Amino acid sequence: MKDYLMKRRRIFLIMMPALLGALYMILCAANLRQSIWFDESFSSYLTRFDLKSIWEFTAADVHPPFYYYLLKAWAHVFGHTDFAMRMLSTVLGAVAILFAFLWLKYKYGLRAATVGGFLLSISPIFIRYGQEMRMYTLVVAIVFAATFFLQLAIDNGKKCWWIIYAILVALGMWTHYFAALAWCAHVFYLLKIYGKNFWTKKIWAIYLLSVALFLPWMPSLYRQFSDVEQNGFWVSSVNVSTITSYFTEGTFYMRADEIKNWLMIFASLVFLAIGFVLIRYRKQMSMLLAMAFVPLALLLLLSMPPLNPLFISRYILFAMLALPIAFGVGLVFLANDSTKKTPRKKTKLWKKRLIAPILTLLIMVSSIIGIASVYQKGNYNMDTGMKTVSKDVYESVISLDGGENLPIVSNSAWLYYDLAAYTSEEHPVLFINEKTSYRYGSTLPLKNSYFGRIDDLDGWLAKHDSFWYVGKAPTKEGQDYIKFPRSGWRVVQVMTQKFDEHSDTYQILKLERE
Numbered sequence: 001m002k003d004y005l006m007k008r009r010r011i012f013l014i015m016m017p018a019l020l021g022a023l024y025m026i027l028c029a030a031n032l033r034q035s036i037w038f039d040e041s042f043s044s045y046l047t048r049f050d051l052k053s054i055w056e057f058t059a060a061d062v063h064p065p066f067y068y069y070l071l072k073a074w075a076h077v078f079g080h081t082d083f084a085m086r087m088l089s090t091v092l093g094a095v096a097i098l099f100a101f102l103w104l105k106y107k108y109g110l111r112a113a114t115v116g117g118f119l120l121s122i123s124p125i126f127i128r129y130g131q132e133m134r135m136y137t138l139v140v141a142i143v144f145a146a147t148f149f150l151q152l153a154i155d156n157g158k159k160c161w162w163i164i165y166a167i168l169v170a171l172g173m174w175t176h177y178f179a180a181l182a183w184c185a186h187v188f189y190l191l192k193i194y195g196k197n198f199w200t201k202k203i204w205a206i207y208l209l210s211v212a213l214f215l216p217w218m219p220s221l222y223r224q225f226s227d228v229e230q231n232g233f234w235v236s237s238v239n240v241s242t243i244t245s246y247f248t249e250g251t252f253y254m255r256a257d258e259i260k261n262w263l264m265i266f267a268s269l270v271f272l273a274i275g276f277v278l279i280r281y282r283k284q285m286s287m288l289l290a291m292a293f294v295p296l297a298l299l300l301l302l303s304m305p306p307l308n309p310l311f312i313s314r315y316i317l318f319a320m321l322a323l324p325i326a327f328g329v330g331l332v333f334l335a336n337d338s339t340k341k342t343p344r345k346k347t348k349l350w351k352k353r354l355i356a357p358i359l360t361l362l363i364m365v366s367s368i369i370g371i372a373s374v375y376q377k378g379n380y381n382m383d384t385g386m387k388t389v390s391k392d393v394y395e396s397v398i399s400l401d402g403g404e405n406l407p408i409v410s411n412s413a414w415l416y417y418d419l420a421a422y423t424s425e426e427h428p429v430l431f432i433n434e435k436t437s438y439r440y441g442s443t444l445p446l447k448n449s450y451f452g453r454i455d456d457l458d459g460w461l462a463k464h465d466s467f468w469y470v471g472k473a474p475t476k477e478g479q480d481y482i483k484f485p486r487s488g489w490r491v492v493q494v495m496t497q498k499f500d501e502h503s504d505t506y507q508i509l510k511l512e513r514e
Contacts, residue, residue, distance in 0.1 A: 016114055017101040021094030024121040027371065028090040028130040032083045034379045035391035040133035041417035044085060045445055047072045053448070059220035060441035066174035067135035082133070082391070082421060089137045093130035096141035097121055100325060103148035107287075108329050116328035119363060123324050124253040124370025129317055132379075135175050136317045142172045143182040143318040147291065150186055154193070166206045170213035177221070178315040181295035183210075185319075189290045224441075235309045236383075238300060246296070246313050247271065249382060250320040251366050253373040263369075270366045273359045274323065277330035284333060285326050292322035312383070327363060331356050380502060387502040390418030396495060397468050397508055398427060406510070407464065409454070411435070411471030411482050413446055419470070420452055430454050435485060461486060466512040473505040482507050490514050 036044065042061070046054050046068045054072065058065040071088060078084040100120055104113035120126060129136040146168035153161035172179030191198050236242075244256035251270060252259065259267050282289055295316045303311040313320065335356040380387045393415075397408055405426045410416035416431035423429040430452045438447045446453065454460045471482040473496055481491055493510035 012110065013105070016110075017098045017117065020101065020114075020117045020121045021097050023118075024097055024127070024130065025090050025094055027122065027127050028093065029087075031131045031375060031378060032086045032090070034131070035388050036082050036133060036418060036421050037379055037381060037388035037390075038414060038417055040082075040086075041390075041421055042442055042445075043068065043071055043133045044080070044082075044421045045417060045451075047075045047080065047085070048451055049445065049449070053445075055220075057441075057445045057448075059223060060444040062224055062441070063135065063176060064174045064217055064221075066171065067138050067176075070138065071133070086131060086133050089132055089134065090130045092141045093126060093137040096137060096144050096321075099141060099144040099148050103144065103151060104325070104329060106148070107151060108284075108332070112329045112332040115332050115360075116325040119324040119328040119367070120321060122364070122367045122371065123250070123321055124367060124374050125250045125317065125320055127371060128253055128374045129314060131374075136314055139172060139176045139179050140318045140321060142168055142175060143179060143291075146172065146182070147186070147287070151287070154190075162202070162206050163209070166209040167213065169207070169210040173210070173214045174217065176315065178295075178299070179318075181298050181316055182291065182318050184298055185290040185294035188294050189287045192286060192290075235303075235312060237305075237309045238303045238311050242311055243300070245382075246320070249313055250323060251370060253370045253377070255382060266366070270362050273362050274327050277327055277334060277359065278323075281330045281333045285329055288322050288326040288329065292319055292326060295319040324363070324367075331360055334359070377502075385502065386504065387500050388418060389499040389503040389506070390415065391422060392499040393470055393506050393508065394419055394422040394427075394429075396497065397470065400493060400495060400508065400510070401427065401468070404466075406467050408468045408470060411469060411484075413437075413443055415471060416446075416452065423452065428452065432457055432485065457486065461489075466492075466510060469509045469511050471507060473507045481509055484509075484511060488514050 046057060049057065051069060051072075054068050055065050058068055071085060074088045075085055078087065097117055097120055101113045101117040104116045108116075126137075126140075146165055149161050149165045149168065152158070153165055169179075169183055172182065190203065194200075194203075241256050248254050248256050248259050248267065252263075252267065278285070278289060296319055299311055299316055303309040335353075338353045338356060378387060394408070408419065408423075408427055408429045410419055410429060410431045413431050413436040416429060419429040431446070431454065433453050433455045434457060436443065436446065438444070469482065469484055474480070474482055481494065489511040490513075491509050492512045495508040496505065497508075498505040
């Protein structure tokens with residue numbers, strides 16, 4: 001069997017990453033039609049604009065523009081449906097698996113690349129963000145590609161590898177600022193292997209080239225951080241639950257407080273197994289461990305008072321994913337060690353050979369539990385504990401409409417963002433300008449465009465005898481319906497529904513002129 005595989009090694013080198021990528025895409029595709037939430041809505045909305053406007057609107061938000069440019073190009077080819085635009089993240093996740101496989105193959109061999117790539121492809125947290133219309137899998141792909149080319153540059157010293165690495169470092173910064181934490185992990189690794197020789201002109205030149213490529217965005221970066229300092233940020237303070245949930249989300253896609261009873265015992269065994277393997281082979285996997293723990297440690301430090309908290313686990317998804325990869329590589333080391341015979345322990349060889357399969361089974365079961373959790377929760381926001389159901393709201397309006405093709409007016413700009421992704425000529429989604437506060441940078445696309453905006457409400461109402469009015473159900477005691485800003489309209493049809501246990505309650509009203 002071994003000779004058979006060796007003869008067909010080249011075929012396996014091509015097929016294996018393709019199969020792993022296909023497995024990942026299949027696991028992601030099962031959930032691509034769920035309702036989008038605000039961050040995704042913002043991504044979708046920006047694809048309506050030209051490149052100059054996207055630059056300006058993202059400069060007023062909190063992220064750089066490269067992902068939005070890529071999404072616009074993708075949507076131009078494949079369409080603007082939620083499924084089509086989410087598929088970009090799925091494809092980028094497969095690209096990340098390819099570069100992870102190439103790096104592991106180059107560094108540790110085919111078996112380690114296969115096992116590490118497999119555990120990456122079934123990682124619940126990776127599948128979750130492969131289903132989201134955001135830049136996270138793009139960042140992972142860039143970081144893993146940069147790691148691969150950095151390893152080539154270190155070993156071969158060719159200038160072309162260093163230049164490609166420098167470009168990828170800059171591209172990561174054009175995608176998400178927290179990619180800088182991955183570059184810090186690389187610097188940590190370079191300091192470890194080079195020591196004093198790290199401070200050479202060559203390495204300085206590479207990072208200076210990255211900075212130069214990022215310079216055009218620096219004024220926008222300064223304005224964004226100034227706005228965050230002035231207006232604050234929504235992230236909660238770091239506590240013990242923050243750290244424990246970081247690991248449970250990555251392994252089971254559950255918060256720490258959801259890990260209870262028998263699952264708590266099983267999770268403890270899984271984390272003990274991961275810790276055992278990582279500690280045992282820490283010297284062989286120094287780059288992977290740097291990738292896993294340096295960004296985590298730095299993000300924790302940057303979230304401590306007096307600084308504003310910044311700890312959002314998905315922002316360092318690449319670090320979360322380095323753990324299953326490292327565990328997979330460690331399992332191959334463990335399996336190799338278990339086949340080595342020593343004079344004193346010949347009788348216990350069969351026991352040693354059981355360790356790696358048992359640990360593999362543990363991590364695979366945890367992944368299955370985590371994937372089931374991803375499917376069950378759907379587009380659930382770990383930070384808020386809520387689930388967006390805008391697609392359900394839109395489809396409910398369609399079901400009540402009876403073929404009248406009435407417009408849908410949202411009672412808030414935030415809900416409009418979510419519903420706008422599903423707008424159509426038959427059922428256009430609109431929002432009322434006078435009800436909208438443009439305090440936050442993310443509302444700038446609404447302020448500076450005319451997509452779905454009702455500027456002259458009285459003039460618009462004069463042209464319509466009836467329409468749908470939707471929003472979150474009122475919470476004030478004695479208030480029956482969401483309040484429309486003009487009198488002279490009566491409710492002729494109403495649906496009040498909580499679509500999911502984790503969602504808000506919404507009202508869908510059909511208003512007619514009195």
